[in-house]
Amino acid sequence: MAETMVEPLSKPVQELASNGGEPPERYIYRGSDGIAPSFPLLEVPVVDLSCFASSSPLADQELDKLRLAISSCGCFQAINHGMSNSFLDQLRDVGKTFFAYPTEEKQKYSRAVDDTEGYGNDSVLSENQTLDWSDRLYLIVNPEDQRKLKLWPQNPESFRDVLHEYTVKLKILTELVLKAMAKSLNLEENCFFDQYGEEASMIARYNFYPPCPRPDLILGVKPHADGSAITFLLQDKEVEGLQVLKDNQWFNVPIVPHALLINVGDQAEIMSNGMFKSPMHRVVTNSERERMTLAVFCLPEADIEIGPVEELVTEERPRMYRKIKNFVSLYFQNYQQGKRPIDTVKL
Numbered sequence: 158m159a160e161t162m163v164e165p166l167s168k169p170v171q172e173l174a175s176n177g178g179e180p181p182e183r184y185i186y187r188g189s190d191g192i193a194p195s196f197p198l199l200e201v202p203v204v205d206l207s208c209f210a211s212s213s214p215l216a217d218q219e220l221d222k223l224r225l226a227i228s229s230c231g232c233f234q235a236i237n238h239g240m241s242n243s244f245l246d247q248l249r250d251v252g253k254t255f256f257a258y259p260t261e262e263k264q265k266y267s268r269a270v271d272d273t274e275g276y277g278n279d280s281v282l283s284e285n286q287t288l289d290w291s292d293r294l295y296l297i298v299n300p301e302d303q304r305k306l307k308l309w310p311q312n313p314e315s316f317r318d319v320l321h322e323y324t325v326k327l328k329i330l331t332e333l334v335l336k337a338m339a340k341s342l343n344l345e346e347n348c349f350f351d352q353y354g355e356e357a358s359m360i361a362r363y364n365f366y367p368p369c370p371r372p373d374l375i376l377g378v379k380p381h382a383d384g385s386a387i388t389f390l391l392q393d394k395e396v397e398g399l400q401v402l403k404d405n406q407w408f409n410v411p412i413v414p415h416a417l418l419i420n421v422g423d424q425a426e427i428m429s430n431g432m433f434k435s436p437m438h439r440v441v442t443n444s445e446r447e448r449m450t451l452a453v454f455c456l457p458e459a460d461i462e463i464g465p466v467e468e469l470v471t472e473e474r475p476r477m478y479r480k481i482k483n484f485v486s487l488y489f490q491n492y493q494q495g496k497r498p499i500d501t502v503k504l
């Protein structure tokens with residue numbers, strides 16, 4: 158995921174927030190899609206993952222729900238994913254504890270100017286880029302031999318174990334979900350998983366959004382679609398902020414306690430020949446409360462060529478995307494220039 162930086166890292170947003178005053182110009186969002194004072198709520202389907210794990214009589218019904226969800230809004234709330242509430246709380250707690258430390262402690266894990274991994278904020282790739290109102294901790298968690306442990310916080314003490322355990326669990330869930338996505342279209346269950354590969358990468362990103370003095374002018378994350386195959390998002394337990402674009406309108410994504418929000422990324426849209434939608438989404442800020450989320454991006458192995466599954470290319474539905482390897486490298490080149498990376502592989 159090499160990005161080319163044009164200037165050194167800027168101040169943590171957390172410091173800007175605690176210093177008060179008017180936020181710097183570079184954070185003001187100038188998109189035409191504006192930030193209204195309120196938004197309608199999106200009805201995100203809730204899918205019971207336990208129905209896919211065994212030969213449940215409810216499997217067919219749940220597969221229909223899954224297909225409808227990811228071919229319309231591009232995301233669903235996954236419940237019965239096999240992780241306890243207390244474990245999800247621990248995952249949130251280690252992140253919140255880390256971001257609550259003084260800057261010096263966090264900066265032990267700072268990302269290098271020419272890297273994406275570590276503690277830091279929005280990578281500055283162009284002079285006129287609008288910055289996101291968030292600080293992050295971005296870590297490759299899989300394959301395990303690619304972990305850079307020097308960037309993994311040693312405090313709180315349980316941080317590394319908890320994130321490791323989450324990775325192991327999500328690896329299993331990724332396979333389950335990719336197979337269910339194939340079955341929901343009556344395809345051979347391995348058709349997406351084979352393209353994804355056994356040694357796929359998983360990248361974890363803790364997103365920390367300090368309270369923002371101008372939620373009417375500033376976004377936590379600019380509009381984007383994920384470059385992954387699928388993304389798991391552990392939302393903040395109490396504070397909303399995520400919005401999804403549907404029918405050209407922004408909707409708030411509700412918090413479903415104990416659920417994981419799973420969304421389709423560009424690479425699953427490509428593999429499904431556009432049957433599944435990689436939704437545009439963004440994060441709004443609020444002036445009262447901080448918010449923290451944990452996103453895990455699941456990316457197909459970089460040297461496997463991905464492309465639309467042949468069964469999904471028909472006369473009525475011609476091939477929409479060309480085959481591509483290492484989609485992620487192309488992703489960043491286009492994203493910060495305000496282009497949708499997936500458009501560059503459209504036929």
Ligand SMILES: O=C(O)CCC(=O)C(=O)O
Pocket residue numbers: 362364378383390398399438439440450452
């Ligand atoms: O924090 C959120 O709700 C979403 C973050 C997100 O979209 C991302 O990290 O790609």
Ligand SMILES: [Fe+2]
Pocket residue numbers: 381382383438
């Ligand atoms: Fe995202």
